[in-house]
Amino acid sequence: MGYALQQLINGLTLGAMYGLIAIGYTMVYGIIGMINFAHGEIYMIGAFLSVLTYVLCTALGIGPTPLVLLAMLFVSVAFTALYGWAVERIAYRPLRGAPRLAPLISAIGMSIFLQNYVQLTQGARIKSVPPLWQGGVTLWSADDFRVTFGWAQLTVVVVTLIVMAGFAWMITRTSFGRQQRACEQDPKMAALLGIDVDRTISLTFILGAALAAVAGMMAVLQYGVIDFSIGFIAGIKAFTAAVLGGIGSIPGAMLGGLLIGLVEAFWSAYLSPEYKDVATFSILVLVLLFRPTGLLGKPDVEKV
């Protein structure tokens, strides 16, 4: 019982991060109909930027911890968003209207480029950040087993919830969100109504990258170690989450992330941690085979 509860907490934390990354995949797919395979790398860059900010803060003697955390979040989100914007401008926009294979290849090229770029500039060794704070809330204890919601985990879950709620509000309630959805449904018509579709696409990449940056920083808080290759596996898992939830659906991405996080935590705990990645990929294959529209995605039924 206690063990299961602990896995639930671990799964939630993991799922929160996957969900944040998955939103980027799903939004970009929604608006330009392609999978941004460089998105995992954007997440990795977000993680690196928050480590760099941390290192910079300690070198300059900036404290206390909350201030450092805010600086990490701010710097990482701002610069990662810039990377997201640049990826669209360089790798995708010139290929708009080209056969579908072209942007796909360009996306993979972008992904390889970003990995190598970080490896060259930051080195191939693992970067680590000491745990910023220890301990947590003990939820349950019996004999020698304690279930704790670590402060870092709690931060990850709370920050993710706040970011997702704000984001959902923006998409459903604001005029930008409305225009964003209009561009997803019918970009030509959106342009005829005076909406700048190119700008909306740019902003979509920027937002997706910002959310991935938050996830990257959360990974740093949670694990304390990163290297240039973390984007690959995390990217594929978040992609699986997006597909599981229904590609193109934002609530689906959040739900899918959560489910993948939970599956991974419980699989590692009860079956075999070595094969936890296999579990995720099996889900990907099964969903694609039996329910390609995902859990919350539905084929469009429209009257014309």
Next chain:
Amino acid sequence: MLELQRVSAHYGPIQALVEVDLVVRAGEIVTLIGANGAGKSTLMTTLFGTPRASSGRILLEGEDITALPPHRIARRGIALVPEGRRVFAKMSVYENLLLGATPLEGAHVEENLQRVFSLFPVLETRRTQRAGTLSGGEQQMLAIGRALMSEPRLLLLDEPSLGLAPLVIRTIFRTIVALNREHGLTILLVEQNARQALKIAHRGYVLQNGRIVLEGSGAALLADPQVRAAYLDAVS
């Protein structure tokens, strides 16, 4: 108001418009008739730069808009009710109307909403309904309402009566006339329903294989033997 000077347009190698000259003056209803594939819809969307005119000039209120991007053209007092309506099916009626107001950047939204609702009361009762679940006639009203939300000075309507019941068609035509006569809105109307369109139009053009082959007042075209043979007798 609107002037096309020798405008041609292509889809890849296919030429859809051939040196079209056309004028719409302020306060007019001008109708464009022609067979399927004549290039009527192309003419309307070419005004917005999709596809872009491959030669010639398009002037809106005296200014050259030929090379402007579509969303900038849409912000110059011209609005299109496209063929097939193209409402945003997954959004509510209200959201569709708000999107129509994009060119005004938040100005006069309430007044314009009220104007649209008084023109089409059914839209007010369906305010929160998803546009995709509206009937065809309601979708057409929504498409017109959406276009009016931007307070256009020139309204383009592409086959607004397509696929609708006679009663609804009458409502739509009555609305078009009222918008023109009472609100002074200038209108360019494309219709399969040539007889009805020519009846309400001040002037008309006949498009054939991308070329203007005939122009004249609505009454003159209605009486023209060529027009009668090709577009009126066959239809009715």
